[in-house]
Amino acid sequence: MSVHVAILGATGYTGAELIRLISRHPHLSIRRLGAHSQAGKAAGEVLPGLSGDLAAMPLLPADKSLSGDIDMVFTALPHGAAAACVKAALDAGKKVVDLSADFRHQDKDVYAEAYGQPHPHPELLSQAVFGLTEYARDKLKGASLVANPGCYPTATLLPLLPLLKANVVDADNIIVDAKSGASGAGRSAKTDLLYCEANENVRAYGLPRHRHTWEMEEWACTFSGQKAKIRFVPHILPMTRGMLATLHLKGDNVAAWHGILSDQYASEPFVHVLPEGKLPQTSGVCGSNCCHIGISVTGSDEAVVISCLDNLLKGAAGQAVQNTNVMYGWEETLSLDTIACWP
Numbered sequence: 001m002s003v004h005v006a007i008l009g010a011t012g013y014t015g016a017e018l019i020r021l022i023s024r025h026p027h028l029s030i031r032r033l034g035a036h037s038q039a040g041k042a043a044g045e046v047l048p049g050l051s052g053d054l055a056a057m058p059l060l061p062a063d064k065s066l067s068g069d070i071d072m073v074f075t076a077l078p079h080g081a082a083a084a085c086v087k088a089a090l091d092a093g094k095k096v097v098d099l100s101a102d103f104r105h106q107d108k109d110v111y112a113e114a115y116g117q118p119h120p121h122p123e124l125l126s127q128a129v130f131g132l133t134e135y136a137r138d139k140l141k142g143a144s145l146v147a148n149p150g151c152y153p154t155a156t157l158l159p160l161l162p163l164l165k166a167n168v169v170d171a172d173n174i175i176v177d178a179k180s181g182a183s184g185a186g187r188s189a190k191t192d193l194l195y196c197e198a199n200e201n202v203r204a205y206g207l208p209r210h211r212h213t214w215e216m217e218e219w220a221c222t223f224s225g226q227k228a229k230i231r232f233v234p235h236i237l238p239m240t241r242g243m244l245a246t247l248h249l250k251g252d253n254v255a256a257w258h259g260i261l262s263d264q265y266a267s268e269p270f271v272h273v274l275p276e277g278k279l280p281q282t283s284g285v286c287g288s289n290c291c292h293i294g295i296s297v298t299g300s301d302e303a304v305v306i307s308c309l310d311n312l313l314k315g316a317a318g319q320a321v322q323n324t325n326v327m328y329g330w331e332e333t334l335s336l337d338t339i340a341c342w343p
């Protein structure tokens with residue numbers, strides 16, 4: 001079986017990662033590459049890693065990327081721009097996995113508050129499945145629209161949800177201190193990401209309330225049944241990819257937390273709880289679809305739980321392919337079974 005795929009936003013960082021993963025997938029076949037300012041060029045002119053047929057593929061404007069024999073579409077576009085492409089793809093009968101934030105909220109008012117603009121297609125929100133794969137498998141099977149989670153929400157929810165579900169965490173008192181590599185900000189030119197300004201520099205951003213905070217709180221509550229108050233501070237680091245989230249948590253029975261997390265993820269192919277005493281690092285996950293989780297008990301009623309993932313893989317394109325594998329009922333690890341690229 002070959003599912004014919006269009007990747008819209010193929011010239012961006014997550015789009016390029018989708019090309020890398022899908023080009024080695026046994027059941028997915030890349031038939032269209034969509035772009036915006038780079039449309040009209042050949043893919044190989046814009047993406048240095050491509051060769052052969054992929055390099056020669058033309059970059060098409062989004063509206064020319066959906067015609068003909070396409071079965072499914074990955075939209076790796078800025079939020080706001082993605083929604084119209086998603087609607088066009090759904091109207092044309094295609095399945096969609098959207099990597100933007102446009103369909104991650106169940107309520108249009110929450111989207112408007114988080115993103116400072118009205119939702120372009122609120123009528124589609126109810127059919128979107130929030131694709132935090134480990135918690136959404138039943139709904140993903142047969143879904144036509146998957147909202148791929150954000151990278152920070154994935155890094156936060158994977159360690160947090162088992163503890164919230166076990167009712168051992170003080171849900172009003174959650175601090176998430178997170179760091180990301182610069183690819184998290186995308187490929188478009190920004191002055192503060194110039195080499196001279198990003199190199200040898202660390203800074204917080206997105207305060208007082210980064211837009212991913214709404215996504216974390218909404219899905220923490222939906223998946224665990226507990227209303228969580230999250231204080232989230234993201235930082236950008238002078239490295240290309242990788243994300244580390246440190247969750248400062250208070251609660252009960254902290255000695256049991258490592259066991260709760262280990263039991264939850266014991267049979268998961270991509271979420272690994274490290275042995276007690278071992279803490280995760282970004283170099284252990286970059287280039288892979290894995291999330292590593294470690295825990296350090298820091299007091300009788302508190303612990304730090306640390307998670308690491310590659311923002312472009314488990315935080316974006318990798319999870320998108322994982323979700324696609326579940327949607328179609330394939331082996332969940334197809335094209336994702338690589339270990340980290342280290343050193």
Ligand SMILES: NC(=O)c1ccc[n+]([C@@H]2O[C@H](COP(=O)([O-])OP(=O)(O)OC[C@H]3O[C@@H](n4cnc5c(N)ncnc54)[C@H](OP(=O)(O)O)[C@@H]3O)[C@@H](O)[C@H]2O)c1
Nearest residue numbers: 009011012013014035036037038076077100184186187316
């Ligand atoms: N980067 C991450 O780590 C990450 C993680 C999770 C989720 N995401 C989300 O994934 C989406 C893509 O992120 P990215 O980092 O890959 O972005 P990016 O590197 O900036 O790439 C954006 C892509 O969208 C195209 N584009 C820009 N404006 C457009 C418009 N108005 N209409 C149609 N296409 C347009 C660009 O085409 P041209 O190059 O031809 O202009 C490019 O292919 C975003 O919504 C982002 O929030 C990113």
